[in-house]
Each structure stands twice: as C-alpha cells, then as structure tokens.
Amino acid sequence: MMNRIEKPATTTMKEVAQEAGVSIAAVSKVLHGKGPNIRVSEARAEVIREAAKKLRYQPNGLARSLRMSRTHTIGLIWENMADIGDGPLYYMYLLDGVASELFRKHYRLTILPEIPHSSTISSLSDGRLDGVIWCKMPDLPGIRDQLSHSSLNVVGLNTQATHSLCPMITCDNEHGSGLVVDHLVELGHRNIAFAQDWGSEDTPDLITRYDGYRKALQRHEIPFTENLLFRCDKHKPEVEGWLTRNQGITAIYAWYEGLAGKIMASAQDAGYQIPRDLSIVGFDSTLYCDTLSPKLTAIRQPIREMAQAAARTLMDLIEGQAPDKTSYIFPCTLDVRESSSHPAHSRAPESQRRGNLL
Incomplete structure (x- = not known):
C-alpha cells in the first residue's frame, strides 16, 4: 500500500496576526492592501511581513481575484x-x-x-x-x-x-533597415535585394522594414526595381533560379533571421560561397545567427x-x-558577423567558375 502524501497545513492570516501581535485587519492591510481606513506604521508593517515570511504565508490568489473582480x-x-x-x-x-x-x-x-x-x-x-x-x-x-x-x-x-x-x-524597424543598407553600401554593394516569404505581406514589422529599406536605397540614390524584391517559399527559397533570372544581385537582406538562414542554405547548396559570392543579412540577431556557417550579420532588436x-x-x-x-x-543595432563582405567581381557560384576555367 502506498503511503499517502501529507501536505503541510496552510498558514492563515490569523496565525500571522498572532505571530506579529496585531489584528487580522492590520495583516490584511499590509499583505493584501485591504482596508483603506486602517493605518499601520512602517515599523509595524515590517513586523507583519517578517511574521508572514517566517510562517511561509501564501496569499490565496483565487480569493484575491474574486475580491478584486479580476482573474489575474x-x-x-x-x-x-x-x-x-x-x-x-x-x-x-x-x-x-x-x-x-x-x-x-x-x-x-x-x-x-x-x-x-x-x-x-x-x-x-x-x-x-x-x-x-x-x-x-x-x-x-x-x-x-x-x-x-x-x-x-x-x-x-x-x-x-x-x-x-x-x-x-x-523596435525602430525602419531605422534597422537603414542600418542594413548603410552597411552593405559601405562595403560596396549597389544591387541589394529584399527577401520576404509568401503570405507575410500584411505583417506589421515586415511592412516597416521594407519601407525602411526602400527609403535607405533612395537616400543612397540607388534606384529600386522589381527585380530587387525576392518573394520566396520560407521553407525552400529557390535562390539559384532567382539569381539567374536577376543578374547582378550581390547582397540579400531578409526581413527576419530564419528566412536569411534558409536563403543562405539554399545558396550554399547551389554552390555559392557566402559572403564571397553573395552577402546575406537578417533581422533579430538571436543566438541562432551564431549557429550558421558563416555566422549571420543581423539587426539586433531588444x-x-x-x-x-x-x-x-x-x-x-x-x-x-x-x-x-x-x-x-x-532602438536596434547592427551585429556584423561573417555573412557580409565586399562584393566580388563575379557572383557566379564556385562550381560554375571552375567549369568556365576548364
């Protein structure tokens, strides 16, 4: 036969009051805030709190919720x-x-x-x-x-x-996108694509990040064309075909780090060396960025x-x-890691360049 688990008895306000040498009303005032007409000195309140701590008194959350007409x-x-x-x-x-x-x-x-x-x-x-x-x-x-x-x-x-x-x-999504574009332009990039996954068009932070990207391009006097917008499947972005159809892209800014990681994997599977052939930047900058190879440059939001x-x-x-x-x-900041660098003269994948030399 299994022994029954015995739980310790619950301490009551009456026991706290006896330990502290005060009335139950005073305990209720200090521990629950109940009783606006009752005055308790700070010294006496400290005695009550010490007594509650000694006896391990736990307020009844359900009773408190009912009393305050809240569910907490x-x-x-x-x-x-x-x-x-x-x-x-x-x-x-x-x-x-x-x-x-x-x-x-x-x-x-x-x-x-x-x-x-x-x-x-x-x-x-x-x-x-x-x-x-x-x-x-x-x-x-x-x-x-x-x-x-x-x-x-x-x-x-x-x-x-x-x-x-x-x-x-x-967070300041628009400013974050500006930091990404500034960083890539400083490295020498001009053909900077923005990547978003299908179905995310109405997401608030995507909208503001995209607006910030467009404004930053304009600030750097880089014309925006539709071929700079990479709409893709978030699970299997088809990077190689898209880059083949849109010659000249040297950097991709993905609106969140998970998508950036999938784009990086797809590009690497196609033979692209990151960041030599293609720079990739994301947004969020959690520890996930450090698990990628190369580590992902990304905007950090708190x-x-x-x-x-x-x-x-x-x-x-x-x-x-x-x-x-x-x-x-x-505010947000840019964490520069390993996935962004100066653009190479040739953006074709390594396997294709080797083939051209044969």
Whole structure:
C-alpha cells in the first residue's frame, strides 16, 4: 500500500496576526492592501511581513481575484502561430520576457489560439482575461473598430498602427533597415535585394522594414526595381533560379533571421560561397545567427526588453494607471558577423567558375 502524501497545513492570516501581535485587519492591510481606513506604521508593517515570511504565508490568489473582480490572467496572442517554428529563439525570448514580468506581479499567462480577426477582441471580452498582449497585431479596420468598442485592456507588441486605441511596443524597424543598407553600401554593394516569404505581406514589422529599406536605397540614390524584391517559399527559397533570372544581385537582406538562414542554405547548396559570392543579412540577431556557417550579420532588436515593457504596460492599464505614452519604440543595432563582405567581381557560384576555367 502506498503511503499517502501529507501536505503541510496552510498558514492563515490569523496565525500571522498572532505571530506579529496585531489584528487580522492590520495583516490584511499590509499583505493584501485591504482596508483603506486602517493605518499601520512602517515599523509595524515590517513586523507583519517578517511574521508572514517566517510562517511561509501564501496569499490565496483565487480569493484575491474574486475580491478584486479580476482573474489575474493575461492572454498572449501569436499572430500566425505557424511562424513560431521559423523563429523559435525570437519567440522564446519574447515569451520569457512576458512571463517573467507577469510572474513577478503574480499574474498568470495563457497562450491563446489564432482567432479570426473579425471577432478577436469581442470573443475575449467575457471576463476570463484581465487583458491581452497581441504580438504582431495587424492594423486593420475591423480590429480598430473592436478596440474602440471594447473595455478589454490590449497592448500591441511588435506592431505599429495608425491609431492610438491601445499602447504599441515595437523596435525602430525602419531605422534597422537603414542600418542594413548603410552597411552593405559601405562595403560596396549597389544591387541589394529584399527577401520576404509568401503570405507575410500584411505583417506589421515586415511592412516597416521594407519601407525602411526602400527609403535607405533612395537616400543612397540607388534606384529600386522589381527585380530587387525576392518573394520566396520560407521553407525552400529557390535562390539559384532567382539569381539567374536577376543578374547582378550581390547582397540579400531578409526581413527576419530564419528566412536569411534558409536563403543562405539554399545558396550554399547551389554552390555559392557566402559572403564571397553573395552577402546575406537578417533581422533579430538571436543566438541562432551564431549557429550558421558563416555566422549571420543581423539587426539586433531588444526582444526580451520589449516583451517586458508590454507586460508592464498592460498591468498598469489593468490596475488603473494610464501609460505615459501610447507608443514605445525601442532602438536596434547592427551585429556584423561573417555573412557580409565586399562584393566580388563575379557572383557566379564556385562550381560554375571552375567549369568556365576548364
């Protein structure tokens, strides 16, 4: 017969009050903030906190939630959940940032499934959640309408919108793209392509990164032509055929590091030496970049810090504190590694050049 697992008895507020030599009301005021008409000196409050620590008192989260008419549960929406497999470290950093900040203030986190844009916010406004962090929230009329008619607290993460209906947390994607183009132009590149995967056209950070790329080309007086836009399958980008059809490309800027890694692998399979034949730059700069050979030059955005800021902003909204501003834009920097260099005179793959010499 198995022995029954005995759990220790739960410490009550009454026991904390007896240990501290105060009333239960004083304990409730210090540990729960309940009882606005009760005054407790800081010295007495410290005695109560020490007693609670000694007795290992744990507040009843459910009772607290019922008392405050809150669930202390935050929802996290992934826009396009299938993308998690394409950038696992990016999402890991983001999730860690959100979860660590919520845990610090005793909030729970729920990962939400993809919900149709036509009913995303309305379907979550039934009291199950105190608020939502929406990663890559699209700027669509239907979503703006829901935001304007809902009391649900919402914060957009890694998104930039044309409205101020909810706080937005993002990095300076446009400036980041400018850093990429500046870097490649300084190396001597003029034919710099922008790579995006099919189906990502409405993604907020792609849009701003592409805009930044176009503006940077214009600043350097480099004309943009359609052959500089590489639209591809994110799982198997067909680099060799595209480069053959678009002669003269010496560098590719992929809008996120996972796509840059796939493009690099495809080019290497076709015989291209990176970066001698083709420079490749990505965006995010997680540890993934260091696993590639050569290591990927990429824009670094402070993913974890942005996620923490989103969580703090949402908790402030829930607790009735108005945020200082409706848009928080974090700076980004360029991490130069091994995948970018001066353009070679010939961009044909090594195998083709050897064939020409025979």
